Amino acid sequence: MNWEPLILTFKLALVTTVLLLVVSIPLAYWLAFSRSRTRPVVETLVSMPLVLPPTVLGFYFLVAFSPGNAFGSWLEESLGLQLVFSFPGLVLASILYSLPFMVHPIQSGLSGLSPSLKEASYVMGRSRLTTLWKVLLPNIRPSMLTGIVLAFAHTVGEFGVVLMIGGNIPGHTKVASIAIYDEVEALNYGAANFYSAVLFTITFCILLVVYLVNGGYLKRFWR
Amino acid sequence: MISCEIEKTLRAPGGEMKLRLELEFKKGELVTLYGESGAGKTSTLRILAGLLTPDRGRITVGGRTWFDSEKKINLKPQQRNLGFVFQDYALFPHMTVRENLEYGTRSREDKGLVSNLIEMVALDDLQDRRPETLSGGQKQRVALARALVGKPELLLLDEPLSALDAKIRTRLQDAILALHREFALTTLLISHDLGEIHKLSDHVVELEQGTVLRQGSAEELFLRNKISGKFRFTGQVLNIEATGVVHIVTVLIQNQLVKVVAQEKEIRDLVVGDRVLVASKAFNPVLQKLDS
Structure with missing residues (x-):
């Protein structure tokens, strides 16, 4: 059996999730607490991947990053980045595609906290950053876990965006969901079933763990 | 001396309300803000704490300007040396009682103060517990002790005892009074309970619709006919x-x-x-x- 597409899938999901967490915390903080007029616009943009067909996103990526146009060739010449049909391109597309799944839980976690927690910390002389790190984030651990897992699982399940911008290069951009499609087209139902069953089992386990943790079922084992 | 002369338009559920206040009180006094809900009491405390920015005015505390709209001075809450006890206590749920207090320490010597304070409000046995496991009165004691860790010039208490039953209330009133004296604090408190106001305050300010209606000692305010009975x-x-x-x-x-x-x-x-x-x-x- 060829494990390569599966390994690539989880590598992509892992890298995407880590980067997404770094990006989403400041973004969710801003969305939760800012009273800026541009907030609704940003909020809409973050939510767009929920409703757009992934192919739309993929198509624009393909156009934007193609070495055939100005932006794409600038990226390639100045930064040496080739984002079309490459792993870094997949990561970037996945980050945007899974953005709402990470941002929304963190944002609602933050806005669900009593404002007095933040204010108490400020009055005690602590900066915004310290407050975020030491008071706010530790109190929205369930929301962060939800965000991390949803983003991870969503990236694992990606198909349209990957197909558009990644293509089907074994070892680089051929993730499991594409491999399944490929095998079915080639009438290799056995291989397709293998990839599918592995994805099914792993994602089931991940989600189960989240619900167990957030539902408090595992508490007695560590307290 | 603490003086505060501010204006702020507040957006309340019943429409806009103009808060226009001139307050002045001496260092070491315990002042109570009294008045109906929506009169602007909590907003006044929040303005003093720097959590709400007034439209115009000045706030000076002990010779230091905290806010001056003309000179464009507006110290952040972090720069104002004050303690604030929130109505919902605002204890950090993920920290123990001791950690909650230690969060406010700025230096090593403050750590010693933490132990003192824990002892003063009789929390020794509870110092390793999380806030969720404490009763209302215990939480209130933690909040009170925590507000004093930074050795504040000004202590602000937003209806600190309103959620507690009569017996615990009385005990906590004594605790507030004791700490107020021990730390030579200037304290501003919101209360609706006349008995409590009478017992605690040196000075009472009654607010109505965002302005000072009357002020004076509790007796001057609440006793229309003076009775000299003991x-x-x-x-x-x-x-x-x-x-x-x-x-x-x-x-x-x-x-x-x-x-x-x-x-x-x-x-x-x-x-x-x-x-x-x-x-x-x-x-x-x-x-x-x-x-x-």
């Missing part, structure tokens, strides 16, 4: 009953029911729910030791 309590009218010539008024004082005989003219503008003062002079109360 034997007096404040309470709440629970029932007024006519029995021929006189009326019997049932009053709740602390958590005891007391029946008081009243003349027609005394109850004329009295209705159930009113706060009253029960006082007596020129009689000899009976004193009897209680078995404890």
Whole structure:
């Protein structure tokens, strides 16, 4: 059996999730607490991947990053980045595609906290950053876990965006969901079933763990 | 000396309200803000703390300017040396009692103060517990101790005792008074309870619709006819009953029911729910030791 597409899938999901967490915390903080007029616009943009067909996103990526146009060739010449049909391109597309799944839980976690927690910390002389790190984030651990897992699982399940911008290069951009499609087209139902069953089992386990943790079922084992 | 002269338009559920205040009080005083809900009491505390920015005005505390709209000075809450006890206590749920206090320390010597404070508010046995496992009165003690860790110049208490029952209230009033004296604090407190105000405050400010309606000592404010009686309590009218010539008024004082005989003219503008003062002079109360 060829494990390569599966390994690539989880590598992509892992890298995407880590980067997404770094990006989403400041973004969710801003969305939760800012009273800026541009907030609704940003909020809409973050939510767009929920409703757009992934192919739309993929198509624009393909156009934007193609070495055939100005932006794409600038990226390639100045930064040496080739984002079309490459792993870094997949990561970037996945980050945007899974953005709402990470941002929304963190944002609602933050806005669900009593404002007095933040204010108490400020009055005690602590900066915004310290407050975020030491008071706010530790109190929205369930929301962060939800965000991390949803983003991870969503990236694992990606198909349209990957197909558009990644293509089907074994070892680089051929993730499991594409491999399944490929095998079915080639009438290799056995291989397709293998990839599918592995994805099914792993994602089931991940989600189960989240619900167990957030539902408090595992508490007695560590307290 | 703390002086505060501010203007702020507040957006309340019932429309806009203009908060326009001139307050001045001495260092070491315990001042109570009193008034109906929506009168601007909490907003006043939040403005002093720097959590709400006034439209215009000045705030100076002990010679230092905290806010001045003309000179464009507006110290952040972090730069104002104050303690704030929130109505919902705002204890950090993921920290133990001791960690909650230590979060506010700025130097090593403050760490020693943490132990002192824990002892002063009798939290020794609870210092490793999380806030969720504490009762209301215990949480309130933690919040109070935590507000004092930074050795504040000004202590602001937003209805600190409103959620507690009468017995714990009395104990915590004593604790507030003791800490106020021990740390030579200037304290600003919001309260609705006349008994509490009478017991704690040096000075009372009554707010109405965002402005100061009256201010003075508790007695000046709440006693229209001055009575020099030594034997007096404040309470709440629970029932007024006519029995021929006189009326019997049932009053709740602390958590005891007391029946008081009243003349027609005394109850004329009295209705159930009113706060009253029960006082007596020129009689000899009976004193009897209680078995404890």
